[in-house]
Amino acid sequence: MILSIVLPRTAFAVDAGSLGAGGDSSEETVATPLPDSFGRDTPRHTVQGFISALGENDYLLASNYLNLSKSDNPTTVVRQFKQALDAGGRFQPDLQISNTPEGNLTDQLPPSQENVGVINIGEKSVSLLLERVVSKENEQYWQFSSETLSSIPEVIENSEPTLVSRYTVDSLDGKKLFGYQLADLVAALSMIVSSFVLTYIAVWLLYHLLRIVYPRVRGVPLPLPDKVILPLSVVIMALILSEVMVYAGVSVTLREPVNRFTDIASWLALTWLLLRVIDAIFTRAVNLSYKKNYTERVSILGLLRKVVKALLLIFAVIVIFGNLGFDLTTGIAALGVGGLALALGAQKTIENLVGSVVVVADSPVRIGDYCKFGTYEGTVIDIGIRSSRVRTLTRTIVTVPNGDFSSMQIENFTSRDMFRFFHQLYLKRTADIDVVFKMVKDLDEFLNEHYLTNQEWNQVNILELRQDCYVIQLQAYINANDVMEFYDKQNVVFVDVLNQVAKYDVEHALPTQQLIVNQAELEHHMENNTVKTEDDASEDHSDTNSNDTNVNLEDNDDNSDGVAINKDNANDDMANNQKSSMATVSRKGALKALKHKSRMLRKSKFKHTKNKFSLSIWNQP
Numbered sequence: 001m002i003l004s005i006v007l008p009r010t011a012f013a014v015d016a017g018s019l020g021a022g023g024d025s026s027e028e029t030v031a032t033p034l035p036d037s038f039g040r041d042t043p044r045h046t047v048q049g050f051i052s053a054l055g056e057n058d059y060l061l062a063s064n065y066l067n068l069s070k071s072d073n074p075t076t077v078v079r080q081f082k083q084a085l086d087a088g089g090r091f092q093p094d095l096q097i098s099n100t101p102e103g104n105l106t107d108q109l110p111p112s113q114e115n116v117g118v119i120n121i122g123e124k125s126v127s128l129l130l131e132r133v134v135s136k137e138n139e140q141y142w143q144f145s146s147e148t149l150s151s152i153p154e155v156i157e158n159s160e161p162t163l164v165s166r167y168t169v170d171s172l173d174g175k176k177l178f179g180y181q182l183a184d185l186v187a188a189l190s191m192i193v194s195s196f197v198l199t200y201i202a203v204w205l206l207y208h209l210l211r212i213v214y215p216r217v218r219g220v221p222l223p224l225p226d227k228v229i230l231p232l233s234v235v236i237m238a239l240i241l242s243e244v245m246v247y248a249g250v251s252v253t254l255r256e257p258v259n260r261f262t263d264i265a266s267w268l269a270l271t272w273l274l275l276r277v278i279d280a281i282f283t284r285a286v287n288l289s290y291k292k293n294y295t296e297r298v299s300i301l302g303l304l305r306k307v308v309k310a311l312l313l314i315f316a317v318i319v320i321f322g323n324l325g326f327d328l329t330t331g332i333a334a335l336g337v338g339g340l341a342l343a344l345g346a347q348k349t350i351e352n353l354v355g356s357v358v359v360v361a362d363s364p365v366r367i368g369d370y371c372k373f374g375t376y377e378g379t380v381i382d383i384g385i386r387s388s389r390v391r392t393l394t395r396t397i398v399t400v401p402n403g404d405f406s407s408m409q410i411e412n413f414t415s416r417d418m419f420r421f422f423h424q425l426y427l428k429r430t431a432d433i434d435v436v437f438k439m440v441k442d443l444d445e446f447l448n449e450h451y452l453t454n455q456e457w458n459q460v461n462i463l464e465l466r467q468d469c470y471v472i473q474l475q476a477y478i479n480a481n482d483v484m485e486f487y488d489k490q491n492v493v494f495v496d497v498l499n500q501v502a503k504y505d506v507e508h509a510l511p512t513q514q515l516i517v518n519q520a521e522l523e524h525h526m527e528n529n530t531v532k533t534e535d536d537a538s539e540d541h542s543d544t545n546s547n548d549t550n551v552n553l554e555d556n557d558d559n560s561d562g563v564a565i566n567k568d569n570a571n572d573d574m575a576n577n578q579k580s581s582m583a584t585v586s587r588k589g590a591l592k593a594l595k596h597k598s599r600m601l602r603k604s605k606f607k608h609t610k611n612k613f614s615l616s617i618w619n620q621p
Helices: 002-019 025-031 043-055 059-063 074-088 146-150 152-158 182-218 226-248 252-291 296-323 328-345 347-362 402-407 433-449 483-501 519-559 567-612
Strands: 089-091 113-121 124-134 140-144 370-373 376-383 387-392 397-401 410-412 419-428 459-465 469-478
Touching: 043 059, 043 113, 043 124, 043 140, 043 252, 059 074, 074 089, 074 113, 074 152, 074 252, 089 226, 089 252, 113 152, 124 146, 124 152, 146 152, 182 226, 182 252, 226 252, 252 296, 296 376, 347 402, 376 397, 387 402, 397 402, 419 483, 433 459, 433 469, 433 483, 469 483
Parallel strands: none
Antiparallel strands: 089 113, 113 124, 124 140, 370 376, 370 410, 376 387, 387 397, 419 469, 459 469
């Protein structure tokens, strides 16, 4: 930037001197004019400097912005000019006044003149013209033209006192606040409040009137929300406030700053209003897209809405800063250089912006689609300018930069035109092969003619012959709008298929288990358990003999009262009883031993296999 400013002028001066076109210092001064000490280099600066001097009541300073003749009284001319401006002067907005030393060369005026406003008093009108003056010292600057100043006395001859001067309270006359007349401040504040209240009431009534009339005329509700009432009121109030203040006769020194901030407020309100209107328009467009089943347009409309809003905000910021007095030309040039530097330093961000355009234009997915990308899958809920957001099955939100999202392999489940029914049956090998073959053939016809399947690809075949089962594969396609409808239809097909299989003499193969045990260690445990069982049986036998003896003694005691028993017969009977008791005990012990052996065998099996890691269990279909 420094080289572009310095080098061309230096090169021009050197070339002119070398060619002999002029090496005089005066000509170099003309080629490079000096800045004006009063800031009159551009038409905009001249108008702003003059109003500022009037606000300070410095009429001598203000006279430097007027192209006066030697016979004119500067103070008188400035006072008359201010009176005319207060009565009906209207300056153009700052952004419409040229801010270049050459002025506006496309306004159909001579290059040395510039139109910056107008004075309307009654039926008379005077254009506010600036003319470019060259001083004796070859300084070039802009002043209010002598033609405009010569028309001022004729304009103010028939002017009447303004409303502010007519109805000002005597206690406010001559008092100032913040450098402005207190009467003008009170009048301006009253007009701002009253204008806003009246405008808001009028817009509110108009909106509700349209809300009643529009549905009767068009048959649909009013598409604009009630949120547009406030910004629309501010915009209308800003447009009429300047005319109201001119009509009331508020001083130009206060009117111009108020108009400047009113313009800023109007641009803010207009931006706010346009944002509301953009939301309403795009919301209606999205609803129509869903209604007409143009779901591919939803993502494009969402991205376009954000782009339009961003451009509107950028434009509003530029205009507002221009009204605040910033040089937009330099700012835009700096914005271009800064944008280039930002583009070089923010390549990833620009990549994401381009990726968002690719995602919207190519439309691999749309908002509401269920897709799988990378290691994630879920429903797309938003496609933004920089990134896209997907809600997973666990209800979390995954944010993916559009640059990465556009380069991924994306599987879109919502784009399916039909759903695949793909399952397998496992039948035992005990079934007759002819029965199995007939069942497969009948199932193939059944699926092909089922009312829930279509004719895309319906087939039943024997997929595999395993050692323990036949594997029957069933495949068909089902028409459904979404996965929930498919699951419901799939349940019906499942039940119908199983009912068909039940008509044949086949059995479903169930999972089996195998248990491998070391035989040698098993026999060793069995012998140990047998010895232990015999010991338990002998102990039980001794206990039984003692119990029988006690019983016999008790019986003898019971019979001793009236019967005489022979000792030999008693001994024989006792011996016979002992033998029968031993036989009974031996049978009971054998049964008990077998039960105990089987119980210990089961324990030893699992204990041994667990310790030796010789157990192998697997499932077979």
